Amino acid sequence: MTLEELRALREQKKKELDRRDVSGKSIQIVVGGGTCGIAAGARKTHAAFLDELEENNLTDVVVKQTGCLGLCHAEPTVEVMMPGMPTVIYGNVDDAVARKIVHKHIMAHELVNDHIYDRPAVDIIEKGGK
Amino acid sequence: MSFKHYVLVCGGTGCESAKADDIFKNLIHEAENAGIREEVQILKTGCFGFCEQGPIVKVLPDESFYVQVKPDDAREIVAEHLVKGREVPRLLYDKSLSMSRTGLEDIEFYQKQFRIVLRNCGFINPDDINEYIARDGYAALEKVLFEMKPDDVLEELKKSKLRGRGGAGFPTWMKWKFTKDVEDDEKYIACNADEGDPGAYMDRSTLEGDPHSILEAMAIAGRTVGAGKGYIYIRAEYPLAIKRLKTAMQQARDLNLLGDNILGSGFNFDIEIRLGAGAFVCGEETALIASLEGERGMPRVRPPFPAVQGIWGKPTVINNVETWANIPVIITKGGDWFSKIGTEGSTGTKVFALTGKINNSGLVEVPMGTTLREIIFDIGGGIKDGKKFKAAQTGGPSGGVLKDDFLDTPIDYDNLIKLGSMMGSGGLIVMDEDDCMVDVAKFYLGFCVDESCGKCAPCRVGGKTMYDILDKITKGQGEMEDLEKLETIGAAMKRASLCGLGQTAPNPTLSTIKYFLDEYQAHIEDKKCPAGKCKQLMRFEIDPEKCIGCGLCARRCPVNCISGEKRAPHEIDQSQCIKCGECFTVCKFDAVLKV
Numbered sequence: 001m002t003l004e005e006l007r008a009l010r011e012q013k014k015k016e017l018d019r020r021d022v023s024g025k026s027i028q029i030v031v032g033g034g035t036c037g038i039a040a041g042a043r044k045t046h047a048a049f050l051d052e053l054e055e056n057n058l059t060d061v062v063v064k065q066t067g068c069l070g071l072c073h074a075e076p077t078v079e080v081m082m083p084g085m086p087t088v089i090y091g092n093v094d095d096a097v098a099r100k101i102v103h104k105h106i107m108a109h110e111l112v113n114d115h116i117y118d119r120p121a122v123d124i125i126e127k128g129g130k
Numbered sequence: 131m132s133f134k135h136y137v138l139v140c141g142g143t144g145c146e147s148a149k150a151d152d153i154f155k156n157l158i159h160e161a162e163n164a165g166i167r168e169e170v171q172i173l174k175t176g177c178f179g180f181c182e183q184g185p186i187v188k189v190l191p192d193e194s195f196y197v198q199v200k201p202d203d204a205r206e207i208v209a210e211h212l213v214k215g216r217e218v219p220r221l222l223y224d225k226s227l228s229m230s231r232t233g234l235e236d237i238e239f240y241q242k243q244f245r246i247v248l249r250n251c252g253f254i255n256p257d258d259i260n261e262y263i264a265r266d267g268y269a270a271l272e273k274v275l276f277e278m279k280p281d282d283v284l285e286e287l288k289k290s291k292l293r294g295r296g297g298a299g300f301p302t303w304m305k306w307k308f309t310k311d312v313e314d315d316e317k318y319i320a321c322n323a324d325e326g327d328p329g330a331y332m333d334r335s336t337l338e339g340d341p342h343s344i345l346e347a348m349a350i351a352g353r354t355v356g357a358g359k360g361y362i363y364i365r366a367e368y369p370l371a372i373k374r375l376k377t378a379m380q381q382a383r384d385l386n387l388l389g390d391n392i393l394g395s396g397f398n399f400d401i402e403i404r405l406g407a408g409a410f411v412c413g414e415e416t417a418l419i420a421s422l423e424g425e426r427g428m429p430r431v432r433p434p435f436p437a438v439q440g441i442w443g444k445p446t447v448i449n450n451v452e453t454w455a456n457i458p459v460i461i462t463k464g465g466d467w468f469s470k471i472g473t474e475g476s477t478g479t480k481v482f483a484l485t486g487k488i489n490n491s492g493l494v495e496v497p498m499g500t501t502l503r504e505i506i507f508d509i510g511g512g513i514k515d516g517k518k519f520k521a522a523q524t525g526g527p528s529g530g531v532l533k534d535d536f537l538d539t540p541i542d543y544d545n546l547i548k549l550g551s552m553m554g555s556g557g558l559i560v561m562d563e564d565d566c567m568v569d570v571a572k573f574y575l576g577f578c579v580d581e582s583c584g585k586c587a588p589c590r591v592g593g594k595t596m597y598d599i600l601d602k603i604t605k606g607q608g609e610m611e612d613l614e615k616l617e618t619i620g621a622a623m624k625r626a627s628l629c630g631l632g633q634t635a636p637n638p639t640l641s642t643i644k645y646f647l648d649e650y651q652a653h654i655e656d657k658k659c660p661a662g663k664c665k666q667l668m669r670f671e672i673d674p675e676k677c678i679g680c681g682l683c684a685r686r687c688p689v690n691c692i693s694g695e696k697r698a699p700h701e702i703d704q705s706q707c708i709k710c711g712e713c714f715t716v717c718k719f720d721a722v723l724k725v
Contacts (some may be wrong), residue, residue: 001385001386001387001393002393002394003272003393003394005273006263006272006385006387006393007157009260009263009385010264010267013260013261013263014329015265015621016131016263016267017254017261017264017265019132020133020136020171020190020253021134021190021253022190022191022193028500031215032215033213033214033215034214034215034663035214038213040281040695043169047134050132050133050134050564053132054132055184056132062191063134063191063552064191064192064215065134065135065214065215066215066216067214067216072296090136119255119618
């Protein structure tokens with residue numbers, strides 16, 4: 001291996017390993033993965049987020065899965081938290097909508113209006129959060 | 131490739147012996163059954179350090195820290211957490227922390243730690259060189275090969291003020307410079323992985339969790355001093371570390387990071403593993419070199435130091451595992467960065483293997499200058515069963531015992547020497563009120579007597595003589611003059627022994643005499659062992675008021691020396707009693723007394 005090849009390998013592997021590392025990442029996407037969510041396709045939604053983030057080289061984002069968010073009529077549901085944007089719960093997020101959220105909400109800082117279902121109740125928002 | 135979850139299973143020796151490998155296999159099997167094998171990455175990492183709570187499984191990105199996991203728990207972790215996104219609360223270390231928490235920094239054990247040596251332990255897969263490379267691995271070697279001159283490397287090391295982590299604390303840059311300055315076309319690099327202190331496992335964990343950091347550092351030294359070959363001397367009792375090292379060496383060769391013409395630089399360097407048979411004295415550098423060459427492992431007179439005349443009589447840089455692990459970071463981040471961590475005279479961090487009567491046994495890395503109190507009470511979670519702290523032993527059989535007065539002394543090389551102990555390789559054994567200091571001194575001295583190679587008289591004869599005196603004291607046959615004798619012989623051993631083993635063997639005895647004189651006096655003058663450890667100085671008695679005559683103790687007594695009528699108080703025949711304590715343990719009415 002040459003020096004250049006080592007450097008290229010490091011860059012590539014760094015990207016892969018960065019996805020495992022969660023420390024210091026500021027944006028969080030939480031996919032509701034209750035039975036209702038999974039039945040409505042939450043696993044595909046989750047995969048779409050990962051794929052789209054990778055595609056666009058967005059490294060500052062963590063995608064987590066959680067249980068039911070309580071909006072079972074609008075599954076799959078997704079909560080997006082990022083600095084400078086209100087925390088929003090999107091509903092009916094399929095593969096295409098997930099990709100749209102990445103492009104609009106995360107990259108362009110615009111809300112995806114027709115999929116906003118809720119904002120978290122005031123009492124569960126931490127102090128200082130939005 | 132992104133994964134929905136990353137499951138990190140601890141692959142250190144401690145967790146492996148608690149079936150971590152079964153957990154690992156079960157997780158893979160369950161993930162296959164659930165049809166999500168492609169979506170999750172399941173891997174074995176190095177030691178997380180929190181050995182008390184092992185086996186440990188960490189799930190990312192949720193940072194769920196599962197402890198005391200059993201192989202059967204794999205099913206629940208997969209079905210609940212990986213499929214449905216719900217943590218398994220019963221396995222979490224702190225049940226009050228849910229997914230909303232930020233991570234390890236919330237666990238007290240990790241709060242005061244600062245990881246340089248263990249930077250990759252518990253995060254990367256040690257069997258995959260790519261993961262090491264992704265964490266800036268081999269970037270330091272790259273820099274040394276293509277951007278720095280050998281003198282620049284020495285300059286960085288000098289600025290870092292790194293001192294050898296094997297025990298003595300000699301400045302690393304000077305060692306390297308001595309070897310570099312000798313004109314010779316054949317020089318060697320050696321890694322001392324002959325970790326032998328009772329209770330110490332820092333080096334093993336580093337090798338198991340991050341083997342490439344050692345290989346990279348040795349290659350850097352090779353380039354700096356002009357050596358083409360390195361040896362890792364490791365004890366055969368570390369099979370997992372040896373296996374991971376071998377894998378790492380092969381992977382490094384495959385990528386041309388070891389071998390001929392490394393990365394096209396024209397520099398040749400390769401490494402060979404030499405197995406030791408586990409003699410403690412082989413941790414001493416000249417004995418190590420003798421053993422490595424196939425001779426009997428015995429030290430020789432220094433000078434000449436190995437830096438000038440080492441392996442096969444050639445100039446050799448020999449450093450301990452932990453020292454090596456610091457090198458790549460110093461090169462990439464700079465000596466100035468490193469020198470700001472720790473104290474003025476002792477820079478950087480130190481890894482301790484925290485064991486004994488402590489709640490959180492484990493591997494901790496703290497900046498130099500951290501106090502014993504912080505390590506024992508904040509990180510270690512205090513003394514087991516709410517007992518009282520009595521003393522801490524640093525530096526293993528070569529170190530001394532520190533009493534509670536020194537809990538707030540910043541730990542560094544110089545302070546420990548001042549207190550009559552030493553840094554040693556980093557074993558830290560905590561003792562509580564039930565430990566007898568005379569007995570502890572006898573234990574450590576006994577270890578050194580066993581391990582003495584016998585070459586020089588001060589160590590061979592002195593150690594045995596001191597041991598016999600201590601033995602006499604623990605049997606209640608000691609006299610006050612014995613203490614003077616111990617001090618005189620100890621002082622002579624320190625001055626006259628050939629190597630570090632004999633020079634430091636009296637430390638536990640001398641430091642306990644200094645700080646726990648009252649315990650020695652109690653053994654000698656009152657014929658009592660205040661901690662109730664020395665069997666000859668105590669006896670068991672049955673309180674006739676409390677004994678209801680159930681006969682349980684009589685049935686359990688292995689030498690049948692307890693007798694009495696049914697439902698009447700029993701009695702112990704002191705002439706027959708072997709003081710095993712079985713009666714004391716089994717009595718349900720607290721009628722057996724230790725006096």
